[in-house]
Amino acid sequence: MMKLIYLFDDFLEKISRSGLVISFFSILALALASIILRWLGLSLNWIDPLVRHLVFLCAFLGGSIATKGNLHIKVDLFTKLIERADSKIFIWLHKNLVCLFSFLTSLVLLKSSWDFFIVEREFGAPAMLGLHSSWPVGIIPLGIGLISLRFFNQLILGLRLGEHK
Secondary structure (H helix, E strand, O other): HHHHHHHOOOHHHHHHHHHHHHHHHHHHHHHHHHHHHHOOOOOOOOHHHHHHHHHHHHHHHHHHHHHHHOOOOOOOHHHHHHHOOOOHHHHHHHHHHHHHHHHHHHHHHHHHHHHHHHHHHHHHHHOOOOOEEEHOOOOOHHHHHHHHHHHHHHHHHHHOOOOOO
């Protein structure tokens, strides 16, 4: 069972890293194309909104990668105090409680972002490149869902094996 969790986590890591690299280079290429087109007196109205949404995607994919490495945003004050206590039980409990709280918070955010996506799908309009405006908004629940999965994996590994990567 634990091997499946490790394999799934590695799969999520590969998707996150590949998506981040592709998104980043797409941003660079589209921004360069936009600059060159402006020099030529041309403009493609869909490039700037696409670049903005790709930046969102990069942020979520980077958040997913940070979650696996336990490098996400956290309050280090308690961590420093607990590490000074030099108790493996307190350290284990702290890491798992932080992971649990982060997972539950990301689930609330996932629900809210899904509701936003549903509203956008219902009331949105065609946006860039003729795509419905809900497609770019779908990046938000996708990204938060990915981060939620990473927190869930970290929680299972932390509770089961006492590990946190």
